[in-house]
Amino acid sequence: MKCFTMSTWRNPxxxxxxxxxxxxxxxxxxxxxxxxxxxPGIRKLLSSRFEELSKCSRYYTVAQGKQxxxxxxxxxSKATSLCSGIDQSLVGSSFLEDDAPEYISTGQxxxxxxxxxxxxxxxxxxxxLHDDVIDHASVRRGHPSSNVAFGNRRSxxxxxxxxxxxxxxxxxxxxxxxxxxxxxxxxxxxxGEFLQLKNTVNTNTLEAQAFHFDYYIEKTxxxxxxxxxxxxxxxxxxxxxxxxxxxxxxxxxxxxxxAFQLMDDVLDYTSKDETLGKAANADLxxxxxxxxxxxxxxQYPELGAMVINRFNCPSDVKKAxxxxxxxxxxxxxxxxxxxxxxxxxxxxxCIPDSPARQALHAVAEKVVARNY
Amino acid sequence: xxxxxxxxxxxxxxSSYFSVNKSSSWASVLLKAVGVLSRDSRxxxxxxxxLTEEMESLNKQLNAWTGNxxxxxxxxxxxxxxxxQFxxxxxxxxxSRASRIExxTSQQMFQRYKQLSRVTELIHAANxxxxxxxxDQSTEELKLATLVGDYLLGKASVDLSHLESSAVTELMAxxxxxxxxGHFMKxxxxxxxxxxxxxxxxxxxxxxxxxxxxxxLNNASAYMNKxxxxxxxxxGLSMHVAHEDLxxxxxxxxxxxxxxxxxxxxxKDALTVFxxxxxxxxxxxxxxxxxxx
Numbered sequence: 001m002k003c004f005t006m007s008t009w010r011n012p013x014x015x016x017x018x019x020x021x022x023x024x025x026x027x028x029x030x031x032x033x034x035x036x037x038x039x040p041g042i043r044k045l046l047s048s049r050f051e052e053l054s055k056c057s058r059y060y061t062v063a064q065g066k067q068x069x070x071x072x073x074x075x076x077s078k079a080t081s082l083c084s085g086i087d088q089s090l091v092g093s094s095f096l097e098d099d100a101p102e103y104i105s106t107g108q109x110x111x112x113x114x115x116x117x118x119x120x121x122x123x124x125x126x127x128x129l130h131d132d133v134i135d136h137a138s139v140r141r142g143h144p145s146s147n148v149a150f151g152n153r154r155s156x157x158x159x160x161x162x163x164x165x166x167x168x169x170x171x172x173x174x175x176x177x178x179x180x181x182x183x184x185x186x187x188x189x190x191x192g193e194f195l196q197l198k199n200t201v202n203t204n205t206l207e208a209q210a211f212h213f214d215y216y217i218e219k220t221x222x223x224x225x226x227x228x229x230x231x232x233x234x235x236x237x238x239x240x241x242x243x244x245x246x247x248x249x250x251x252x253x254x255x256x257x258x259a260f261q262l263m264d265d266v267l268d269y270t271s272k273d274e275t276l277g278k279a280a281n282a283d284l285x286x287x288x289x290x291x292x293x294x295x296x297x298x299q300y301p302e303l304g305a306m307v308i309n310r311f312n313c314p315s316d317v318k319k320a321x322x323x324x325x326x327x328x329x330x331x332x333x334x335x336x337x338x339x340x341x342x343x344x345x346x347x348x349x350c351i352p353d354s355p356a357r358q359a360l361h362a363v364a365e366k367v368v369a370r371n372y
Numbered sequence: 373x374x375x376x377x378x379x380x381x382x383x384x385x386x387s388s389y390f391s392v393n394k395s396s397s398w399a400s401v402l403l404k405a406v407g408v409l410s411r412d413s414r415x416x417x418x419x420x421x422x423l424t425e426e427m428e429s430l431n432k433q434l435n436a437w438t439g440n441x442x443x444x445x446x447x448x449x450x451x452x453x454x455x456x457q458f459x460x461x462x463x464x465x466x467x468s469r470a471s472r473i474e475x476x477t478s479q480q481m482f483q484r485y486k487q488l489s490r491v492t493e494l495i496h497a498a499n500x501x502x503x504x505x506x507x508d509q510s511t512e513e514l515k516l517a518t519l520v521g522d523y524l525l526g527k528a529s530v531d532l533s534h535l536e537s538s539a540v541t542e543l544m545a546x547x548x549x550x551x552x553x554g555h556f557m558k559x560x561x562x563x564x565x566x567x568x569x570x571x572x573x574x575x576x577x578x579x580x581x582x583x584x585x586x587x588x589l590n591n592a593s594a595y596m597n598k599x600x601x602x603x604x605x606x607x608g609l610s611m612h613v614a615h616e617d618l619x620x621x622x623x624x625x626x627x628x629x630x631x632x633x634x635x636x637x638x639x640k641d642a643l644t645v646f647x648x649x650x651x652x653x654x655x656x657x658x659x660x661x662x663x664x665x
Contacts, residue, residue, distance in 0.1 A: 053556040133518050136511045153505040156518050157552045160502060160525065164549030167529065171542035176533065179541060183533035187526035193519055194437045 030359050031074040034109050034117070038070045041118045042125075045165050056150050056158040060125045060141075069124055069228060070117035072256065072363060076249050077116075077235045078107035079348070079356035083245050107356050112173050112238045120231040122166040123182065127189050127227075129159035134193060135286055178234040185227050192222030196288060204304030212294055212307065217258070224264075225257030248347050252360065255344035259367050262337035265290035266330055269321065270372045284317045291336065293320055296329035330372070338368050374455040375402050375462065380424050386410070398455070401661040402462060405654040409465055419486045423461055426490060427497075430527065434520060447517045450504040451497040456611075460496055460582055461489030463604065463658075467586035470651035471596045484535060484589055491531045491544055492582040498524035499551045539588050543581040550577040568609075576608030599645045603655065606639035610662045628664060636662060 028035060039061050046057045082088060087105035089096060128140065133152045137145035146155040163186065170179050196219060202208075232253030236246040268283050269292050283290050287310030289297075297303040300323050306316045324330065344364045351357050376399055379385045386407045390400065406420060431448070438444055451457065468485040502521040505514060525548070532541045554573030583604030587597045613632045639659040646652045 048553060050553060050556045053553060056556075130518055130522060134515045136514070151507055152509075152514050152518075153503070153507065154556075156502050156505055156521070157555055160498075160521075161549050161552035163525065163529075164545050164547070164552065167532075167545030168542050168549065171538045171545060174538050176536045176538070179538070180530075180533040183526075183529040186529045190519065190522045190526040193522070197437065197519075198439055 028071065030078060030106065030356055031071065031109065034074045034114050035067065035071060037114060038067065038118055038121060041114070042122055045118065045122065045169055046162065048161075052154075053158070053161065056146070056154055057162055059146055059149065059158075060128055061121075067121070068260070068363075069231060070121045072228060072253065072360075073113065073117040073120050073231050073235050074109055075356055075359050075363065076232045076252070077109045077113035077239060079351050079354060079360055080236045080239045080241045080245055080249060081107040081109070082352045082354050082356070083241050084239065105354075107354060110238060112175075113235050115169060115173060116178070116231065116234055116238060119166045119169050119182070120227065122162050122169075123185060123189075123227060126159040126162040126166065129155045129162070131193075135282070137282075173238070175238065178237055181230045181234055181237075185230050188222040188226040192219050192226075195219045195222065196286075202308050204301060204308060208304065208308075209294070209297055212289060212297075216289070216291060216294060220258055220261045221254070224261040225254045228257035228260070229253035244350055248350050251347045252344050252364075255340045255347065256364050256367060259337040259340040259344070259364075262291055262333050262340070263367060263370050263372070266292060266333050266337075266372050267370065269324055269330060281317060281321060284311050284320055287311050291333040292324045292329040294329075295332040296320075296324045296327040299327045299329075334368065334372070341365065341368050374457045374459060375399065375406070377424055377458075379403060380406065380420050380458065382421075398661055401657050402459070405462055405466060405658060408650045408654045409462075409469065419465060419482060419489070420458065420461060423486060423490055423493065424458065427493065430524070434523065438516065441516065443513050443516050444520070447501060447513065447520050448497075450500040454500060456496070458493065460492040460579055463579055463607070463655075464489040464492055464582050464586045466651050466655055467583040467600050467604075468590065470646045470648050470655065471587040471590045471592040471600055472648070473590060473592060481589075485586065487531050487535055488540065488582070488585055488589060491528045491535075492578070492585075494524045494528035494531070495544065495547055495551070496578060498522075498528070499548075503551075503555055535589070537585075537588060540585045543585050543588075547578050547581050571609055571612045572605070575612035576605045579608040580604035595645060599642045602642035603639050603659075606635045606642065607659055607662075610635040610639060610659065614662045614664050625664075632662070632664065636660065 042061050043058060046054070046061075048054050048057070082105060085105075085108055087107070129146050131137070132140065132145040132147045133155050136147070138148055139145055143149075146158070150158075167182075170182055173179070195215065229250050230253070233246055233250035236249035241249070265283065268280060268290065271280050284293070289307040289310075293303060293307065297307060303320060303323055306313075306320055309316070311317055311320060341364050345361055348357060348360055376389070379389055386403055389403060409420070410418075431444075434444060435441075465485055468488075498521040501517055501524070505517050509517070528544070528548075532544055535541070550573045554570055554575075557570045557573065580601050581604070584597055584601040587600040590596075592600075610632055613628060613635060636659050640656050643652050643655055646655075
């Protein structure tokens with residue numbers, strides 16, 4: 001583990017993150033206790049006397065998924081607690097001259113921040129349940145999707161139930177600012193879905209290409225990055241951090257979230273069904289143009305017609321996939337994701353260096369290290 | 373039939389409505405209540421009018437985003453055709469007035485009443501749209517129905533957060549969960565108490581918690597809060613029992629009538645603590661007018 005020294009703290013410009021660390025970092029050890037409380041806590045928040053409803057609402061909490069969102073919230077909480085938490089000196093050690101030089105704080109996670117991590121995961125789960133219906137899914141995380149398992153209506157209603165319970169828990173945090181942030185996340189998620197309903201530009205031109213990229217980035221923010229960004233931001237708010245740190249947390253979440261979605265879109269092209277746990281090329285089959293095909297469009301104008309027609313013709317999906325593979329569409333997308341992660345590394349430099357901050361770097365790096 | 377929308381949009385038509393229609397019909401009772409509100413100050417009647425306009429503009433927004441999809445009307449029909457359209461907002465506004473502590477209310481307060489009533493209507497509409505999702509619908513219809521309901525819930529969440537009342541957020545968020553619980557609950561006709569739980573979840577908690585929220589926004593006393601909640605609760609129960617389609621579990625018609633009378637009485641009794649005579653009268657008449665279809 002990297003040693004936390006005062007000189008490191010006083011030089012926020014010093015990049016202490018080392019690439020070799022990312023491969024061996026066991027960052028979950030830092031938040032192991034809290035992470036273990038996320039799923040059980042969520043199950044308690046979703047408790048109900050009606051067995052059917054309990055079964056449905058717990059459907060996506062048993063197969064835990066990656067728990068990336070709660071991990072980020074918890075790590076951000078721990079990392080930012082060193083800015084203004086109970087171990088943070090007010091005057092600095094040069095005046096204190098304490099006789100306990102070995103003491104290194106690893107930071108804390110407040111109960112409210114743990115609850116925030118649970119709420120974040122609940123909102124995410126609710127959105128998955130609705131997505132299953134909207135996307136007419138069949139498989140998720142290697143199991144039948146919720147709409148297949150218990151029907152469309154129940155999927156939607158269960159999603160509402162989880163949203164209701166999450167919002168109730170949010171109210172009990174008694175922080176109007178965080179409540180408002182999460183309310184906007186819900187609105188963002190919906191808006192993101194509507195953006196995917198239809199193309200608004202139907203010409204096959206360079207202008208249209210640029211427009212589609214903008215559209216794609218906005219949709220990516222609304223559907224993926226918004227929740228991650230605002231939950232990180234909220235963690236810093238609950239930790240009573242300075243505006244600078246709160247903004248840094250928000251930006252970090254946004255960059256990591258965007259990169260995450262970009263890599264997800266790459267995997268949709270490069271993975272076989274089994275590894276993914278869901279059907280590959282789902283995006284093309286839904287008529288959605290993601291980054292790889294948008295990059296490939298620059299080289300193959302004929303992709304433009306397919307994008308505009310939302311890959312309607314039966315041969316489109318296969319053709320598009322082949323064209324994408326013959327270009328550097330995948331590589332361009334990965335590079336784009338890596339650019340975002342680079343920004344993520346930079347933006348949290350203002351937070352004191354610590355194992356928790358190192359872990360945030362590691363998580364960010366892991367996003368673009370996914371095998372594709 | 374519920375509140376005639378064209379009259380809500382033009383409250384000055386209320387008196388001419390009464391010259392033509394029987395004053396004891398459900399719509400009339402509701403309109404009378406609207407009249408009570410508009411006499412209070414011109415803000416209140418305007419609030420309902422503005423609310424109908426706001427809902428209409430949401431509809432326009434949805435049309436814009438879906439390219440005027442013809443399925444949109446079919447999806448929103450369970451809400452537009454219901455006889456409870458704008459009913460809960462009317463209750464909220466009456467309760468806002470009934471639970472008000474002495475003194476003039478600022479325009480800001482009226483805006484908060486309207487925001488709360490809008491939240492209530494949005495949650496109500498979203499629920500109707502979502503519970504009417506059927507498995508035999510086309511993928512497109514399923515998708516749209518889900519999205520439209522979500523749009524309304526998203527708006528409700530944002531509106532709630534703008535009220536900046538953690539208590540109201542807690543209450544109205546729990547209603548979203550209650551409505552789902554009520555739907556999942558299988559009716560068991562042999563266990564009466566379980567039956568009532570289902571009625572509460574499906575039909576009573578929404579008006580009860582909305583009425584209570586209005587009282588909370590007024591910083592009213594605990595006594596008043598309880599009265600508002602109780603009235604809303606029993607009014608919701610009455611309406612559920614009276615509405616024939618919903619009450620399959622209560623077979624015996626005499627039993628049904630007994631139950632309804634009991635609920636109606638409890639609702640009216642809760643009103644005794646309200647000092648405002650006009651609002652009290654309107655609320656009493658609403659409770660009295662609920663009868664088995």
